[in-house]
Amino acid sequence: MSTEQKQKILIVDDSELNRAILADMLADEYEIIEAENGLQGVGLLQQQETDISLVLLDIVMPQMDGFGVLEVMAQNHWIDDIPVIMISAETGSSHIERAYELGVTDFISRPFDALIVHRRVVNTILLYAKQKRLVGMVADQIYENQQRSSLLIDILSHIVEFRNGESGLHVLNVRTLTELMLNHLVQKTDRYQLSPSDISMICTASSLHDIGKISIDEKILNKPGRFTDEEFAIMKTHSMAGAEMLENLPIHQDDPLVKVAYDICRWHHERWDGRGYPDGLKGDEIPISAQIVALADVYDALTSKRCYKDSFSHETAIQMILDGKCGAFNPLLLDCLRDFADDLPTHMNNSNSVAQRNLREMRNVAQEIHRHEELTASERTLQLLEHERMKYSFFADMSKEIQFEFTASPPMITLSNWGAEHLGLDEIIMDPLHQPEARKVMDAADFQNLTDILRSTSPDLPVVTYDCKLNYKGAWRWTQIVARATWSNDEPPRYTGAIGKAIDIHDSRMKLASLERQASHDALTGLLNHAYAKKRILERIESRPAATCALVIFDLDHFKSANDTYGHSFGDQVLVHLAEKLRQCIRGGDIAARAGGDEFLIFLEYKDDVEAVISRIFQSLCGRFEQFPLSISMGVALTATVPGGYDALFHAADAALYTVKRGGRGQYRFYDETMRETLSAISPIDGDETTQEPD
Amino acid sequence: MTLKDCYAAMGGNYEDAIGRLRSERLVQKFVLKFLDDGSYDLLCRSLEEKNYEEAFRAAHTIKGVCQNLSIDKLQASSSRLCEALRNGYTPEADALAEETAEDYRQTVAAIRAFQEASVG
Numbered sequence A: 001m002s003t004e005q006k007q008k009i010l011i012v013d014d015s016e017l018n019r020a021i022l023a024d025m026l027a028d029e030y031e032i033i034e035a036e037n038g039l040q041g042v043g044l045l046q047q048q049e050t051d052i053s054l055v056l057l058d059i060v061m062p063q064m065d066g067f068g069v070l071e072v073m074a075q076n077h078w079i080d081d082i083p084v085i086m087i088s089a090e091t092g093s094s095h096i097e098r099a100y101e102l103g104v105t106d107f108i109s110r111p112f113d114a115l116i117v118h119r120r121v122v123n124t125i126l127l128y129a130k131q132k133r134l135v136g137m138v139a140d141q142i143y144e145n146q147q148r149s150s151l152l153i154d155i156l157s158h159i160v161e162f163r164n165g166e167s168g169l170h171v172l173n174v175r176t177l178t179e180l181m182l183n184h185l186v187q188k189t190d191r192y193q194l195s196p197s198d199i200s201m202i203c204t205a206s207s208l209h210d211i212g213k214i215s216i217d218e219k220i221l222n223k224p225g226r227f228t229d230e231e232f233a234i235m236k237t238h239s240m241a242g243a244e245m246l247e248n249l250p251i252h253q254d255d256p257l258v259k260v261a262y263d264i265c266r267w268h269h270e271r272w273d274g275r276g277y278p279d280g281l282k283g284d285e286i287p288i289s290a291q292i293v294a295l296a297d298v299y300d301a302l303t304s305k306r307c308y309k310d311s312f313s314h315e316t317a318i319q320m321i322l323d324g325k326c327g328a329f330n331p332l333l334l335d336c337l338r339d340f341a342d343d344l345p346t347h348m349n350n351s352n353s354v355a356q357r358n359l360r361e362m363r364n365v366a367q368e369i370h371r372h373e374e375l376t377a378s379e380r381t382l383q384l385l386e387h388e389r390m391k392y393s394f395f396a397d398m399s400k401e402i403q404f405e406f407t408a409s410p411p412m413i414t415l416s417n418w419g420a421e422h423l424g425l426d427e428i429i430m431d432p433l434h435q436p437e438a439r440k441v442m443d444a445a446d447f448q449n450l451t452d453i454l455r456s457t458s459p460d461l462p463v464v465t466y467d468c469k470l471n472y473k474g475a476w477r478w479t480q481i482v483a484r485a486t487w488s489n490d491e492p493p494r495y496t497g498a499i500g501k502a503i504d505i506h507d508s509r510m511k512l513a514s515l516e517r518q519a520s521h522d523a524l525t526g527l528l529n530h531a532y533a534k535k536r537i538l539e540r541i542e543s544r545p546a547a548t549c550a551l552v553i554f555d556l557d558h559f560k561s562a563n564d565t566y567g568h569s570f571g572d573q574v575l576v577h578l579a580e581k582l583r584q585c586i587r588g589g590d591i592a593a594r595a596g597g598d599e600f601l602i603f604l605e606y607k608d609d610v611e612a613v614i615s616r617i618f619q620s621l622c623g624r625f626e627q628f629p630l631s632i633s634m635g636v637a638l639t640a641t642v643p644g645g646y647d648a649l650f651h652a653a654d655a656a657l658y659t660v661k662r663g664g665r666g667q668y669r670f671y672d673e674t675m676r677e678t679l680s681a682i683s684p685i686d687g688d689e690t691t692q693e694p695d
Numbered sequence B: 001m002t003l004k005d006c007y008a009a010m011g012g013n014y015e016d017a018i019g020r021l022r023s024e025r026l027v028q029k030f031v032l033k034f035l036d037d038g039s040y041d042l043l044c045r046s047l048e049e050k051n052y053e054e055a056f057r058a059a060h061t062i063k064g065v066c067q068n069l070s071i072d073k074l075q076a077s078s079s080r081l082c083e084a085l086r087n088g089y090t091p092e093a094d095a096l097a098e099e100t101a102e103d104y105r106q107t108v109a110a111i112r113a114f115q116e117a118s119v120g
Helices: A016-026 A038-051 A064-075 A094-101 A114-164 A170-188 A196-206 A211-215 A229-247 A256-267 A288-303 A315-321 A331-340 A344-373 A377-398 A416-422 A436-441 A444-455 A506-520 A532-543 A558-564 A568-585 A610-621 A645-662 B001-007 B013-023 B024-036 B039-048 B052-069 B073-083 B092-120
Strands: A008-012 A031-035 A051-059 A083-090 A106-109 A402-407 A412-415 A428-430 A465-471 A475-487 A495-504 A549-556 A589-595 A599-605 A623-625 A628-630 A632-638 A668-670
Touching: A008 A016, A008 A038, A008 A623, A008 A628, A016 A031, A016 A114, A031 A038, A031 A628, A038 A051, A038 A412, A038 A428, A051 A064, A064 A083, A064 A094, A094 A106, A106 A114, A106 A416, A170 A196, A170 A288, A170 A331, A170 B024, A196 A256, A196 A288, A229 A256, A288 A315, A288 A331, A315 A331, A315 A344, A344 A495, A344 A632, A377 A416, A402 A416, A412 A416, A416 A506, A436 A465, A444 A465, A444 A475, A444 A495, A465 A495, A465 A589, A465 B013, A475 A506, A475 B024, A532 A549, A532 A599, A532 A645, A549 A558, A549 A610, A549 A645, A558 A568, A568 A589, A568 A599, A568 A610, A568 A628, A599 A628, A610 A623, A610 A668, A632 A645, A645 A668, B001 B013, B001 B024, B001 B092, B013 B024, B024 B052, B024 B092, B039 B052, B039 B092, B052 B073, B052 B092, B073 B092
Parallel strands: A008 A031, A008 A051, A051 A083, A083 A106, A632 A668
Antiparallel strands: A402 A412, A402 A495, A412 A428, A465 A475, A475 A495, A549 A599, A549 A632, A589 A599, A623 A628
16 A cells, blocks of 8 residues: 555544534545445445545434444444544543443544644554554564475475485475375374374475485485495485484474474384384384375385486386385375375376476565565455455446345445446445335335345345346336345354345346237137136136036137128127127126137136026127127036036036037027037037038 | 634634634634534424424534534533433423524624625
8 A cells, every 4th residue: 555645534424514624624634535424424434444544423413323333333343443533522421431432542522622633633543554564564474484484495405405416306296295195194094193283394394304415425425326335324324414403403492393304304214114224113103204204205216217216107116115115114104005096196296386386486485575565465465355346346337237235234235336327326325225216216115025035044045036126217127136145154143234136127027928928818809718718717616616616618600601701800800899798798707718719718606696697698798790690609517517627517518508509509508417418519629610510 | 803803793712713723714714614504404494393303413513513613602502402402302492492593693693794894
């Protein structure tokens, strides 16, 4: 954060004059933002939290008073980082006490002295800035120390290897394999009681296993052929020599890392059967750290090219170790090795490339630390955060979606830039349930429902989908709101609000509705079609099994001749006319449909005198359309007399209709037992009237 | 008419204001700004509507502003009114509101006179 940029002070006071006096005193050195009540102040804090260096806060204010602001600041932990100076005409000690309890840094009572206010503001900001810097420095120091110590260890082991004429990868390979073995071992057994920090320490210390070689004559170290007995005896001293170097360190004697490194240096050539050197320890007399490094050392020596030997393949190396060609090892460790032997080459390659990268990075770290003295680790975090924010707002703008963030306390909605514009709202809406503009956009009941649903979610299942209408600058459109409730990490978790987006689904929803309508209605008459009517009738029968109902089927007599004489479009007009009359003579709850051709269907519920109902309908359907007389044949079946559900009912009404047709048309009949064997009038639904009719 | 005369006319403490705010320019600027402050209108309206919570806040704001500017007379009456309204309506409030109104008129008259004198 550069020092040229002015630090920001938020003044929250309901009197413009009071704000102006304070602003005037501070505007030269600080950037001033103002809020005229507590709620607005909280909104600004939410929006610019990390930018605000200090808050000057009044107590008595509309909407939310100063204490309310302090409570919200405490809830969100803002008060930990943003100092608050309270300025008030309230001088009662209870007020002052409460203010301090809620975490204010200072309390200034009116009337105030300009110089004092100014001085206290400056002091408080300096104090907090210093504290922040100290926190940052401590964090950076820890980070830097860790970087430095691995850097030093790497440099040290490099020196050893350089003298040794080795590739520089030996130390890394041993470390990688040591880590693999350790992690595998702790999964297999708890015999050695190794904590994650033990593991990390052993891995680091493993890098030092060969430091004793620095005391060995280079001629022996790099001799291409076999050692003489004498030379081998000298070579063998490197393990003890390394241990002694560590033991004689003038400082850090008690450092656990030094102790572990000592064990590894001294005993990484011991063997399980006691035939190693220098001390001939047996079994678990050898510390587990040294046992593992020994195995890793052997594996890497076998698979690497040395001045005295070629490299063996991975498979050969494993086999040689398992066969005891390189001395005896802890059977448990051999089991581990066997377990992951197949994956080992991949692991080693991956880790090595990572390790090499780390190495490169480490070489650069020291330089970078100097080059970017300003750019410390904690500031990097802030930059990353800033970057994420920028990314988020860019994508939010690009996506042409209404995205929102809702905080429950205090109730506040933050809309994405595009969303706010699209809905004709401000980006920040305080107390949306009572804000008039926001209420115009979303129905209060919908808002309440949605917040209730969000509140009733759980941290495991926080996502909610809610369909409702929103007002887009005057046009109500169906919208799907997908939101994720946010829960705090407290125990029990606390509902804190939601994030989400609103998707305009109006067009697709309208299209669906129209398709549904098309699928369920007859295009010519606008009545239900047969299939959909059947579905509705089945639902009705199921939902009201005790009701007495009638199924009526009727058709137009001599309709074919109307078509033949006056043409099909006249025929269509007749059907539309009849459908209209039908609509007029039935009641709201009745179901009317065009069953096909000139056949129609009615399903109705009746109380007692069904005959009167049917007669009335029959009479109103008869008449004349232009020159064509409307004569109707109608069959009726009653649920009271025809058991067996819809199909039986339909069949019975059909049989009654057939009976009418055969009996001279132009009347209605109720189904009775005598019609049991009767043929169907409309079974082949599109059947030609003339072929069906007896006359 | 000087700013000092204006303070005398409205029953304020000129020396105190200058002492605290450290500059005649600042005091003059804010005293003139007092004319635009809406708190008094809000007070009258709230009292009329019997919204005593709002009236309390308005009286409180007037008191605060007067404290900042050392307009002592109006500060004293508005402060008493404020206390009379702190926990809702009390019978004393009516008389105190009248007193506050009287002091407010006196203050505004003084500032107006000063404004005209300094413009002219």
